[in-house]
Amino acid sequence: MQGFKDVPRTVWLLAAGVFVNAVVSFTFVFVFLYLTGPRALGTAQAGLVTGIGGIGLVAGNFTGGWYGDRFGHRRVLLLASTLGGLTLAAFPLLPTPLLYAALPVAQYASGVVRAANSALVAITVPQGARRQAFAVVRCVSNGGFTLGPPLGALVATGLSYDWLFVGDGLGTLFFALWTARVVPARSADRTPAAAPDGGLGRGVWGELRARPAVLVLLGAILVVDVIYRQQYSAFPVYLADHGLDTSAYGLIVALNGAVILVLELPAAVALRARPPLGVVGVGLLLVGAGYGALLLGTGIAAAVAMMVLLSLGEILYKTPATAYVADQAPPHAIGRFQSLYAGISVSGVVLAPPLGGALYSAAPGLLWPLCAVLAAGAGGAVLWAHARQRRHAVRPAHETGSRPRAVAG
Template identity: 50%
Template structure:
């Protein structure tokens, strides 16, 4: 267990909490399907509501660190988890019009939790200590939870309803807040409100001094925009391709495939990086391009109806149907 060796106890407990919270955080996968399915919205309406919620999530991630720096990361995490959990529990009972305002609040709070979690890992490890191992353990735990969550969510939606997805996610988030309150001391140098230094450089000044970080952030926005399509339009595409009697199984296959990278990426990427660090990103780019070409090529494959018509163009299609011709 080299990854755990030297990692502070607080970080290990945070990693466990991140795993448990990620297991129940499955609504983000099925939100779009929920809106166009049980809620009966059009694809356009569902896209707008999902996009507005996404704005809240992005804003929460961007500003959550500021709340932690000013008011304490523990306080930011607990507040965000309580708000997000409470909203998700009642969300199925709200009218559609309220979702435009309520969903961004829940997503914003979830973004604050994510930022606070990462900050707590950083401040819990002394500078120059096992910070790399701590973040590796934390990410491993969170990814492991996300690998379990979507298939579990598919089972909940299939055997109960999509409404129960939000209730389970909300209750799980509230339990995570209770867990975090127990493991994170209310007082202590690692979680106290940091002293404000009026002479410290501003964020924009720090970023301008590191232009490579700005380029990286812009590239992440582009890549993530493409990546997130699997959580918005892709489930609906599978909601259109799937036959009525297999909707649940199609969505379950999607859920499993959509998080398989959580299992495959760490060992494969680490092995390639250890053998040839300079090849990692070129190989990733080639694999992504190949996947795109495969998807485009797959559009030429016949669907169920087309396959039946092709099958019908056999020997009898040339000579006529064996059935009796209608009387003239």
């Protein structure tokens, strides 16, 4: 734990709340079964409802940080958690037509909470320890999501699907109360720092143009998230087409969580002094290598190799990228920078299924080579930005990194 001594106590307490909330956030796994089962919707109708919910999730991620910069990230997180918790808990009481509105509202609130939570970590943690702090939050969140689905299955089969939503709603409300208790209002809800000119500054686009490496990173993450999330859409269909059943897919996906739980925190400590863009670039290359492994065969060994490489790539790129964007943000726009990253980093939720599904249906043999090539290209672009920063290391810190050691990142 020596590498985490600079992570404030507040972040550890916040992470405890994240863990509990993640354990009971099991409705996302079972919502399609709930809609087609107890609610008796057809497959197309259930797909429409969940698709609209996915759009709400992405929209919430894109806007949560903007609200936080204006009204305070703690305040926004509390309001969004309360809204989302009440909406989820009320699901069993709502008539079916209202679910078309209720699910997007709950997902939108969840996205706002995610962005606000990232911004809270960014403003709570001193520069230089953010990578470790985000690793802590990500690790406990993954641990909760690993425990959640089997617990949710027990609740659904032993009680009813209705209790899934009640439990998820109560867990979200608990997270609001826990955050209100452990995150000091004085620091978290302070007015954001003014721009250097005393006003609103040059806007987010202007700030991004002054940080071209951030723009390259965001573009690369957009591409890779669509590729990464093929594991939840086209990949299970691919396995079924090659004789591997649902249980095999479940075990392979569980491997992702296991690798992350074991290696996320040690990797954050071991690589904390490495330039972030270099680490991210290698991670994206590993994602590409994961899908490339599927070209070596169609059996369980290739699928396991794919998931291990994908998991290692995720460990290397997700936490350092989140911390890098936070470190690069000007003080008056931390929330907006985190919202941009948060929204882009879940864009695959909406884009991956239709794009991957259409390509797999039209040309099954093309999807995995294309995923490998695009991820490699994204990784190469980030490594190019890293090399470019090293060549211009004499630039001011606000352009090249928030720490003296990060100028080369």
